Amino acid sequence: xxxxxxxxxxxxxxxxxxxxKKLARAASALxxxxxxxxxxxxxNPVYSSRQLRGxxxxxxxxxxxxxxxxxxxxxxxxxxxxxxxxxxxxxxxGVRQWRSYSLSNAADSEPAITVKDAGSxxxxxxxxxxxxxILFLAPPQGDFVLPEHPRSLLMLxxxxxxxxxMSMIRTLIPRRPDADVVLINSNSTPERxxxxxxxxxxxxxxxxxxxxxxxxxxxxxxxxxAKAIADLCPxxxxxxxxxxxxxxxxxxxxxxxNREAALETARAVPIGxxxxxxxxxxxxxxxxxxxxxxxxxxxxxxxGLVTFEQSDREVQADGATPLLDVGEDAGVLMPSGCRMGIxxxxxxxxxxxxxxxxxxxxxxxxxxxLIQTCVSAAAGPVNLDx
Amino acid sequence: xxxxxxxxGALAAxxxxxxxxxxxxxxxxxxxxxxxRELDAVRDEVLAKRxxxxxxxxxxxxxxxxxxxxxxxxxxxxxxxxPAWFAGTAMLSVAKILENMExxxxxxxxxxxxxxxxxxxxxxxxxxxxxxxxxxxxTHNDLHHRWTNVIGKDKDIGYNLLRMDPDQPxxxxxxxxxxxxxxxxxxxxxxxxxxxxxxxxxKEGLKSKEAMHRDLKAMxxxxxxxxxxxxxxxxxxxxxxxxxxxxxxxxxAANAIRNFWAHAVIFCGHFPDGTDTFTEEEVDGExxxxxxxxxxxxxxxxxxxxxxxxxxxxLSHQIEHHCFPDLPSNRYAEVAVKVREITSxxxxxxxxxxxxxxVGSTWAKIFKLALPNRAPKAATA
Ligand SMILES: Cc1cc2nc3c(=O)[nH]c(=O)nc-3n(C[C@H](O)[C@H](O)[C@H](O)COP(=O)(O)OP(=O)(O)OC[C@H]3O[C@@H](n4cnc5c(N)ncnc54)[C@H](O)[C@@H]3O)c2cc1C
Ligand code: FES
Numbered sequence: 001x002x003x004x005x006x007x008x009x010x011x012x013x014x015x016x017x018x019x020x021k022k023l024a025r026a027a028s029a030l031x032x033x034x035x036x037x038x039x040x041x042x043x044n045p046v047y048s049s050r051q052l053r054g055x056x057x058x059x060x061x062x063x064x065x066x067x068x069x070x071x072x073x074x075x076x077x078x079x080x081x082x083x084x085x086x087x088x089x090x091x092x093x094g095v096r097q098w099r100s101y102s103l104s105n106a107a108d109s110e111p112a113i114t115v116k117d118a119g120s121x122x123x124x125x126x127x128x129x130x131x132x133x134i135l136f137l138a139p140p141q142g143d144f145v146l147p148e149h150p151r152s153l154l155m156l157x158x159x160x161x162x163x164x165x166m167s168m169i170r171t172l173i174p175r176r177p178d179a180d181v182v183l184i185n186s187n188s189t190p191e192r193x194x195x196x197x198x199x200x201x202x203x204x205x206x207x208x209x210x211x212x213x214x215x216x217x218x219x220x221x222x223x224x225x226a227k228a229i230a231d232l233c234p235x236x237x238x239x240x241x242x243x244x245x246x247x248x249x250x251x252x253x254x255x256x257x258n259r260e261a262a263l264e265t266a267r268a269v270p271i272g273x274x275x276x277x278x279x280x281x282x283x284x285x286x287x288x289x290x291x292x293x294x295x296x297x298x299x300x301x302x303x304g305l306v307t308f309e310q311s312d313r314e315v316q317a318d319g320a321t322p323l324l325d326v327g328e329d330a331g332v333l334m335p336s337g338c339r340m341g342i343x344x345x346x347x348x349x350x351x352x353x354x355x356x357x358x359x360x361x362x363x364x365x366x367x368x369x370l371i372q373t374c375v376s377a378a379a380g381p382v383n384l385d386x
Numbered sequence: 387x388x389x390x391x392x393x394x395g396a397l398a399a400x401x402x403x404x405x406x407x408x409x410x411x412x413x414x415x416x417x418x419x420x421x422x423r424e425l426d427a428v429r430d431e432v433l434a435k436r437x438x439x440x441x442x443x444x445x446x447x448x449x450x451x452x453x454x455x456x457x458x459x460x461x462x463x464x465x466x467x468x469p470a471w472f473a474g475t476a477m478l479s480v481a482k483i484l485e486n487m488e489x490x491x492x493x494x495x496x497x498x499x500x501x502x503x504x505x506x507x508x509x510x511x512x513x514x515x516x517x518x519x520x521x522x523x524x525t526h527n528d529l530h531h532r533w534t535n536v537i538g539k540d541k542d543i544g545y546n547l548l549r550m551d552p553d554q555p556x557x558x559x560x561x562x563x564x565x566x567x568x569x570x571x572x573x574x575x576x577x578x579x580x581x582x583x584x585x586x587x588x589k590e591g592l593k594s595k596e597a598m599h600r601d602l603k604a605m606x607x608x609x610x611x612x613x614x615x616x617x618x619x620x621x622x623x624x625x626x627x628x629x630x631x632x633x634x635x636x637x638x639a640a641n642a643i644r645n646f647w648a649h650a651v652i653f654c655g656h657f658p659d660g661t662d663t664f665t666e667e668e669v670d671g672e673x674x675x676x677x678x679x680x681x682x683x684x685x686x687x688x689x690x691x692x693x694x695x696x697x698x699x700x701l702s703h704q705i706e707h708h709c710f711p712d713l714p715s716n717r718y719a720e721v722a723v724k725v726r727e728i729t730s731x732x733x734x735x736x737x738x739x740x741x742x743x744x745v746g747s748t749w750a751k752i753f754k755l756a757l758p759n760r761a762p763k764a765a766t767a
Contacts, residue, residue, distance in 0.1 A: 029619040030615060030623065031615070042453060094437045094438040094441030094500075094501055095500060333509060
């Protein structure tokens with residue numbers, strides 16, 4: 001029944017949106033070259049014909065250096081799936097800056113991000129944001145999402161890596177009694193552990209959630225060995241695993257799962273066709289979400305003159321700065337997304353010249369090739385079709 | 387880490403042009419080089435300061451402009467009542483002037499690109515002016531700003547219509563100089579639109595058929611939307627209150643007022659007494675310093691209040707605008723103090739004066755150049 005209502009509600013909204021669009025198109029005959037939204041924005045800043053915006057409705061300080069920001073997005077936003085992230089733009093001294101943030105709230109509730117003060121943009125978000133402020137937005141994306149079919153799950157998180165997983169837990173636990181989730185959540189201290197109280201309450205209330213806090217100030221870093229993980233979650237091999245946290249945490253997790261997979265294949269050979277005996281194999285997959293990427297592999301080379309052909313700009317760039325930053329600093333409107341090489345929103349065709357992939361050091365110089373500007377730097381003169 | 391320059395690339399820091407203009411003859415290469423460095427420093431100083439207050443400034447101007455346009459068009463809906471007609475026409479005129487001058491012209495120069503706001507960006511902006519933004523950017527930013535006042539290169543000298551410099555050869559056609567200018571003023575935006583088509587370049591084979599086709603199409607589309615908004619759609623809505631005809635007249639008046647104003651201000655930029663024009667020899671081999679010199683002695687300012695600067699789109703700081711075309715316009719006033727000090731130290735002319743004086747001086751030139759140059763007086767006395 002609830003489903004039905006939802007569908008009808010959605011249809012109604014779609015119809016209204018189409019009507020609004022038609023009306024807007026008709027009204028634009030009166031406002032050209034501006035759009036009706038340009039005038040509507042005089043009364044409500046959420047309106048813009050060119051960019052999605054949201055109004056901050058609430059800011060909740062979670063720990064000493066993190067905060068959750070709830071916002072009401074304008075039209076053009078779509079509901080997120082638990083675990084997805086969105087691009088958030090803020091203005092720092094008059095200049096638009098974009099970063100990615102996982103949506104921490106349950107899938108069908110008001111969108112919210114939870115940010116840890118770690119640098120220029122996150123600092124402003126955590127310290128200076130207040131209700132009524134405008135955030136620039138791009139719709140949610142990403143494939144760090146729950147499995148299609150019900151499975152028992154193991155979540156491994158550290159620090160602000162809890163955010164996408166929190167969305168998954170909030171979406172799944174209260175509504176799905178058949179869910180079975182174990183969370184291993186690493187933080188330096190209880191005070192610095194975001195969502196700690198809510199997680200404990202959920203675990204108390206719902207037997208389908210088990211929370212294991214790990215405080216590094218007490219127990220040191222979490223050791224990614226089969227034994228250490230089994231101590232926290234004995235049946236970890238049977239669970240689909242999700243991990244999100246700092247680079248080294250994820251690298252360690254990946255190493256463990258790779259080692260296990262290698263062992264499995266080795267073990268599987270002598271046992272031959274007796275599939276049942278290799279019970280854990282294929283059971284435990286690891287899905288990870290990275291918040292940052294190591295861009296040092298391609299550094300240490302000379303840059304070159306970068307030309308943004310259509311924008312008519314030339315910039316002298318070094319060999320370590322991503323072309324995305326180079327273009328933005330020159331005032332070019334650069335498409336972007338995650339800013340770390342995972343989403344491919346930043347692709348621009350290379351007209352001529354050479355670029356270096358900062359993750360691998362590999363050089364690309366094929367004219368017409370699409371360049372990921374967020375992880376590529378100039379390797380000599382570059383001409384981009386933008 | 388990185389430096390930005392708008393193409394077509396940097397000029398040499400040192401050296402000299404084939405011929406240095408008269409007004410700068412007294413300067414040595416080293417002095418011109420130093421002057422270039424000083425002006426670069428003025429620019430860098432603004433770049434370092436540019437930030438949230440500047441962003442707030444342009445947003446405020448845009449908000450005021452849109453509110454005025456909204457209110458003006460709203461008042462014209464009831465323009466069968468005289469006071470509503472006057473109020474509506476006045477507000478719409480001011481809105482159109484702000485839109486073209488302080489907002490459109492400057493946004494299209496990329497003065498606000500550094501904000502990375504796609505709503506206020508040189509590559510996305512379209513203005514309330516019949517010429518399409520992209521065509522204008524080509525003839526204005528690429529050609530006029532690069533070749534400022536170079537006879538034969540800068541077609542802005544008289545816009546292919548007027549004789550604005552004694553070095554342009556006289557033809558009997560030029561007898562109509564003042565008449566053409568008077569006719570041009572109220573329809574200035576159409577003059578610019580036709581000029582941006584670069585019909586002469588096309589005839590001379592310098593502009594391809596495809597480019598011409600593309601520009602004509604873009605202009606046709608723009609003309610259609612502009613025309614139907616101002617003279618069909620908005621008056622049609624006003625017909626609901628029986629004010630259709632009056633709204634049409636009001637909009638026509640607002641466009642004409644804007645055109646008169648834009649024409650007056652723009653003609654004060656390079657034509658008043660005291661501004662120089664240049665030969666191609668004076669540009670050949672030009673250094674960065676020489677480029678600044680040419681911009682400064684080829685441009686003229688308008689003195690006046692802050693309101694005057696706002697309404698001229700800060701083209702009242704034409705000299706500063708020509709030295710630094712992509713600095714945000716709200717910074718020109720403070721830049722002007724420094725530029726003026728530099729010109730006085732280097733003994734270069736700095737032409738400025740109140741609007742009536744500059745307009746008068748421009749008109750005097752237009753009348754004078756309608757006639758052939760007078761033969762130079764014999765040296766004997
Ligand atoms: C898919 C995805 C999801 C994400 N989800 C979240 C999330 O839910 N919550 C969250 O908080 N973040 C999240 N991030 C990270 C986020 O996008 C930003 O990278 C983060 O907030 C830092 O941005 P910043 O502008 O504050 O830091 P920047 O100023 O860009 O600094 C980047 C890094 O450099 C370091 N740094 C900055 N200044 C200095 C200095 N002077 N000396 C030494 N080091 C310095 C900072 O510690 C920081 O780690 C996510 C990232 C991705 C890609
Ligand atoms: S911005 Fe996501 S891959 Fe470049």
